[in-house]
Amino acid sequence: MATDRTASTETPAIAVDHVSKTYESERGLVEALDDVDFDVHAGEFVSIVGPSGCGKSTAFRIIAGLESATRGEVRVDGAPVTGPGPDRGMVFQDDALFPWRTVAKNVAYGLEEVGPPDGYTVDERVDYCLDLVGLSDKADAFPKELSGGQRQRVGIARALAVDPPILLMDEPFASVDARTKTTLHRELLDIWTETGKTICFVTHDIEEAVYLSDRIVVFSGGPGTVLDEIPVPMERPRDRTGDAFTGVKADVLAYFEDD
């Protein structure tokens, strides 16, 4: 009983608390999110899954602090989100690297702003993060010289550099080829295990979500609402062809089939 009580009163890393979002457009008000409510706990890997246009990217942007909620609020570690900040590292679908900076300088950007984490110099931290994503030999390359997969790795290294407790990822692997994607999945899980980050991962790829996540938040579209939260109680590394895996996949897919 005592442990149950601590668990229920523990402050979640991310609390999305009854968030609604309405846009004003030329055709009137558009409801993007309607009473979205879920938590992500510290150290957890949670995916938000839904068809395109279901508002999952809007939810991502509100958690990131890039947009504000019309009703409700997002709290990070108990404190309401009022804007973007270095406590939430962001990784975008199209890497969004600074093209005028080398790989090392991209990773160093946040360190130049908020300083390196305790025990590191800026250079040491850059080296560590590049090593983490396996790109130490590309430190002096410019983004245009990298492949799509490499650019995403740099984006991850850059987000990790300032050591944020939370990593927010918006379809980060949507535009890399299937084989690179599989590699990146393994690498991301390794990084997650090594750094113990809380990861909130937006995707429309159900298999990706099942492979990576502890829990899957299923969104429906127009306006975006949470249909269900599906736990994925499987050991890692996961076998993508196993019965348990395909079973969870089918559970998630079931929500979209009658559309």
Add this chain to the structure above:
Amino acid sequence: MAGSVEPETLDVPGTGGFRVDRLRNLGLQAGSLVAFVALWWGAALVTPRTLLPQPPAVLDVLIRDVGSGQLFELVIQSLGHYIPGLLIGSALGMAVGVLVGWSSLAEQTVGTVAGLLRPVPPLAWIPFAIIWFGLNDSGAAFIIAIVAFWINYYNAESGVRDVDQRLLEVGQSLGTKSDLGLIRRVVLPSATPELFTGFRTAAGQAWMVMVAAELLGVPGIGKHLWDAANFLQMPVVIAYMLVIGVLFLLSDRLIKLLEARVLSWR
């Protein structure tokens, strides 16, 4: 398989294909210059000398003026207002353009006034150049600065407007908070290509307006050209037209070289 790889390697700088391409272009450039002179010469042969002088007469002027140092002196005189006018006008144009591109308040206020003044031809400012600065380097530099200002203003404005929104968001998420910080660390580097384009265009336009500005009576290539025209010394006129052309090419190349160095990340 090997055959399909070959065409790609041909375009890589430093390989044979690249050198051949370059050599071919140089040949084309030299050939067209020769053809241009030949055409001119041919036309001059069947035209009265006072209307169109022949190339040797122009060459004589150039040799004479290079020998006497006059050409050099005229170039220095012109640069005396070309360079300050270009630099001051460009710097102000970029600064105001960045401001208007970044802030909607500046867009509505400064941008509105700019929209009103923009269509005024630079030469319409000549009366003010004269009464504010006089018939000197400053007056001519003022006219050149106005031209440079507008070109840089519009390029900077659109460069800033086109900055990738996501890069700004990444900058913010990585701890850049103030507008000034975002401008310095994200907006300016990202708009550098447009800033260069503006500056290079302005540098070219400035040569043209310089000739007109020297009409005021400010010593330099343009004034020399007009004086010669008054005495119907057409070989001198053509000689200095060519000088302006060469100066334009030189400045353009110089800026392009600088651009290639600064923008090696592109």
